[in-house]
Amino acid sequence: MAVEIERKFLVVDDSYKEQAFACDRIVQGYLCRQNGNSVRVRIRGEKGFLTIKGPSFDAGLSRYEWEKEIPVTEANELLSLCGSAKIDKCRYLVRCGKHTYEVDEFYGDNAGLVVAEIELGSKEEQFERPGFLGREVTGEARYYNSHLTRFPYKDW
Numbered sequence: 001m002a003v004e005i006e007r008k009f010l011v012v013d014d015s016y017k018e019q020a021f022a023c024d025r026i027v028q029g030y031l032c033r034q035n036g037n038s039v040r041v042r043i044r045g046e047k048g049f050l051t052i053k054g055p056s057f058d059a060g061l062s063r064y065e066w067e068k069e070i071p072v073t074e075a076n077e078l079l080s081l082c083g084s085a086k087i088d089k090c091r092y093l094v095r096c097g098k099h100t101y102e103v104d105e106f107y108g109d110n111a112g113l114v115v116a117e118i119e120l121g122s123k124e125e126q127f128e129r130p131g132f133l134g135r136e137v138t139g140e141a142r143y144y145n146s147h148l149t150r151f152p153y154k155d156w
């Protein structure tokens with residue numbers, strides 16, 4: 001079983017944009033959400049993906065994740081099943097030490113929200129913190145993308 005270990009932080013300024021070595025537009029929706037499990041379809045750049053995630057454990061630090069690339073035409077068809085509740089964001093990739101942060105700048109109903117995630121090899125792994133990191137929100141469900149489709153940032 002593939003387990004994803006990641007930590008999530010709010011972003012306090014836009015210095016990540018100058019530090020980024022890549023940026024992709026992402027549109028995603030959820031085909032199913034139940035008991036902490038989710039099935040997501042995503043278009044990132046010119047590629048499509050189908051992802052299954054299990055419930056979070058370790059106070060939101062870890063969860064099962066399976067992802068498979070699919071043709072972008074099929075991803076578009078699956079996205080149409082998600083209705084209007086989709087996530088639209090740009091993902092910036094920023095190197096810091098031996099890690100890469102994924103910084104997501106949200107649009108639409110989630111405009112104004114910017115979060116950074118870092119994937120780790122273990123719960124105890126140490127990592128460098130760039131200056132744009134703010135408060136840690138790991139395990140806070142309202143910052144999960146699946147939650148943002150139902151309870152967007154504009155309504156907080």
